[in-house]
Amino acid sequence: MLGKRGIIFKPLAYGSPLLWLGIFFILPLAIMFVYSFSENQGILDIKLTWTWDNYAKLLSLVYLKILLKSLILAFFTTLICLIIGFIVSLYLLSLNKYLKIFLLFLITLPFWTNMLIRTYALIAILRSKGYVNFFLEKIWLSLNSLLVYFQIEPFMGEFVPLEILYTNLAVMIGLVYVYLPFMIFPIFMALDKLNYAYIEASFDLGANYLKTCFFIILPLAKNGIKNGIIITFTPVLGSYLIPDLLGGRDSSMIANLIERQFKGANDWPLGSALSLVLIYLTFLIIFISGLKKNKT
Amino acid sequence: MINFSRLFLTKITFLLTLIFLYFPIVILVLFSFNDSKRNIVWKGFTLKYYFKLINNQDLIEAFLNSIVIAFMSTALSVILAVLCGYSLWKLAKKKMALSSAYEGVLALPIVIPEICLAIGFLVFYQEISWPQGLVWPLNLMSIIIAHVTFSFPFATMIIRSKLNTFNLEIEQGAIDLGATAYQVFKNFILPHLNPAIFTAIFLSITLSLDDFIITFFTSTPGVVTLPVKIYSMVRFSITPEVNAASSIFIFLTLCTAFLGLISYQVYKKNGRPKS
Numbered sequence: 001m002l003g004k005r006g007i008i009f010k011p012l013a014y015g016s017p018l019l020w021l022g023i024f025f026i027l028p029l030a031i032m033f034v035y036s037f038s039e040n041q042g043i044l045d046i047k048l049t050w051t052w053d054n055y056a057k058l059l060s061l062v063y064l065k066i067l068l069k070s071l072i073l074a075f076f077t078t079l080i081c082l083i084i085g086f087i088v089s090l091y092l093l094s095l096n097k098y099l100k101i102f103l104l105f106l107i108t109l110p111f112w113t114n115m116l117i118r119t120y121a122l123i124a125i126l127r128s129k130g131y132v133n134f135f136l137e138k139i140w141l142s143l144n145s146l147l148v149y150f151q152i153e154p155f156m157g158e159f160v161p162l163e164i165l166y167t168n169l170a171v172m173i174g175l176v177y178v179y180l181p182f183m184i185f186p187i188f189m190a191l192d193k194l195n196y197a198y199i200e201a202s203f204d205l206g207a208n209y210l211k212t213c214f215f216i217i218l219p220l221a222k223n224g225i226k227n228g229i230i231i232t233f234t235p236v237l238g239s240y241l242i243p244d245l246l247g248g249r250d251s252s253m254i255a256n257l258i259e260r261q262f263k264g265a266n267d268w269p270l271g272s273a274l275s276l277v278l279i280y281l282t283f284l285i286i287f288i289s290g291l292k293k294n295k296t
Numbered sequence: 297m298i299n300f301s302r303l304f305l306t307k308i309t310f311l312l313t314l315i316f317l318y319f320p321i322v323i324l325v326l327f328s329f330n331d332s333k334r335n336i337v338w339k340g341f342t343l344k345y346y347f348k349l350i351n352n353q354d355l356i357e358a359f360l361n362s363i364v365i366a367f368m369s370t371a372l373s374v375i376l377a378v379l380c381g382y383s384l385w386k387l388a389k390k391k392m393a394l395s396s397a398y399e400g401v402l403a404l405p406i407v408i409p410e411i412c413l414a415i416g417f418l419v420f421y422q423e424i425s426w427p428q429g430l431v432w433p434l435n436l437m438s439i440i441i442a443h444v445t446f447s448f449p450f451a452t453m454i455i456r457s458k459l460n461t462f463n464l465e466i467e468q469g470a471i472d473l474g475a476t477a478y479q480v481f482k483n484f485i486l487p488h489l490n491p492a493i494f495t496a497i498f499l500s501i502t503l504s505l506d507d508f509i510i511t512f513f514t515s516t517p518g519v520v521t522l523p524v525k526i527y528s529m530v531r532f533s534i535t536p537e538v539n540a541a542s543s544i545f546i547f548l549t550l551c552t553a554f555l556g557l558i559s560y561q562v563y564k565k566n567g568r569p570k571s
Contacts, residue, residue: 009476012379016376028413032415093301103310114505114549116526117321117324120324120526131323177317241509258412262418282408
């Protein structure tokens with residue numbers, strides 16, 4: 001009864017994805033794990049000695065500082081994204097169906113263009129001869145001429161361009177710029193599923209917009225917000241391109257530190273240990289959020 | 297009438313967000329047509345930077361590489377995704393715990409930071425001493441493999457959720473009439489999956505085209521893709537030429553996204569199995 005292709009079909013269907021995951025996903029991670037307990041011997045030789053040195057090195061102040069800084073940057077980026085994402089989702093909430101879908105599409109469209117290109121686009125905006133400073137200078141000059149017009153002594157002096165590019169601020173702007181759609185989408189989904197009758201009931205019972213927002217919408221959209229936080233926070237924590245292109249000398253994040261071990265410093269064991277720590281951190285975040293879900 | 301979109305705060309935030317998201321990209325594209333080296337003032341319309349690109353041999357090569365990688369990795373990743381989605385679906389019916397454990401492993405390439413996956417591949421290729429300096433399409437293999445690893449779990453999620461809507465009575469009927477598992481798969485499940493496969497294809501293409509970090513770490517010496525090329529251009533200098541290359545790239549990815557959306561909609565309208 002079974003055709004020849006029928007016999008090999010099932011093992012093929014079950015086996016090939018597992019085989020692929022085993023060879024091209026688990027094995028690389030396993031090698032990385034082994035590397036993190038190895039030592040550099042000479043320039044290219046790496047020998048497994050089951051040393052904890054690489055992890056001990058991570059406890060030194062230099063690395064801890066970068067680790068902490070990455071966490072802080074990721075925290076504030078997520079917070080800003082959360083605030084903007086929530087307000088934007090609120091705006092979309094009571095629009096009619098077609099306008100809602102269209103505007104959501106408009107918001108998430110930039111997400112489909114390359115991250116590198118979006119980061120590059122920000123450079124032209126933020127640099128000292130970029131648009132932010134261009135507009136600021138315009139405002140400055142017109143304010144100055146206004147002062148002259150009213151014959152008040154122009155006390156403002158020359159315009160000094162703001163140095164935004166190559167600072168931590170630029171990194172933060174870049175992170176929010178790139179990862180905002182990650183936050184908007186899940187929150188929008190949560191608010192969209194929400195029963196509008198609850199909101200109407202809240203208004204009927206005398207609550208205003210602010211109260212409805214905090215006591216009705218926020219608790220009901222809790223899970224969507226949590227998902228949004230996870231899928232924003234974790235990639236932000238591991239982002240490489242944005243601090244690399246927009247940041248200055250002291251705005252390195254974990255990913256940049258990892259890259260440096262492989263392309264510059266040539267300390268592969270340390271880089272592997274760092275990568276694993278980043279993976280553990282990611283798991284920890286997901287684990288903590290999963291714990292809370294089980295409790296409720 | 298309760299209307300959150302009428303509040304000043306939500307209105308202004310939404311507007312500013314749109315401006316914030318679009319202004320840099322619009323400026324980028326606009327100034328690829330600007331007839332001036334200095335990027336900020338509009339000096340008149342020109343296409344000369346696009347002509348410069350056409351004569352740039354390295355860039356054409358990078359572009360071609362990106363396309364080949366995108367198509368090859370998509371083909372592999374969608375085939376794997378269909379098989380994987382199918383086996384997950386089958387497993388879920390028999391052994392729930394095993395299937396959810398499998399799904400957990402499958403989510404890992406999505407969850408772990410891209411840089412870690414990239415480093416994993418770097419040490420992997422080093423350790424197995426992956427051959428370097430192969431002839432043209434073969435030297436892209438290292439990148440293609442890495443792209444499949446991160447794109448097929450995404451594709452699998454799409455396939456898997458589509459399988460939930462498959463009518464199990466059809467399968468049972470076919471088996472009762474003597475069909476093999478392969479025949480059921482080929483004649484009933486695959487046609488049912490068609491729209492999901494379309495979506496998975498376009499998602500995989502976009503993911504592959506967009507990737508920079510994993511390509512950056514897994515390419516063998518001398519292999520350059522378009523994002524990697526643009527990256528080195530950006531590091532070197534900021535010129536309208538980079539803007540032109542970026543604009544072409546934006547156009548390309550938006551086209552794939554649109555095509556995916558349209559083909560999906562068309563299929564949903566015409567090709568939905570009659571019930």
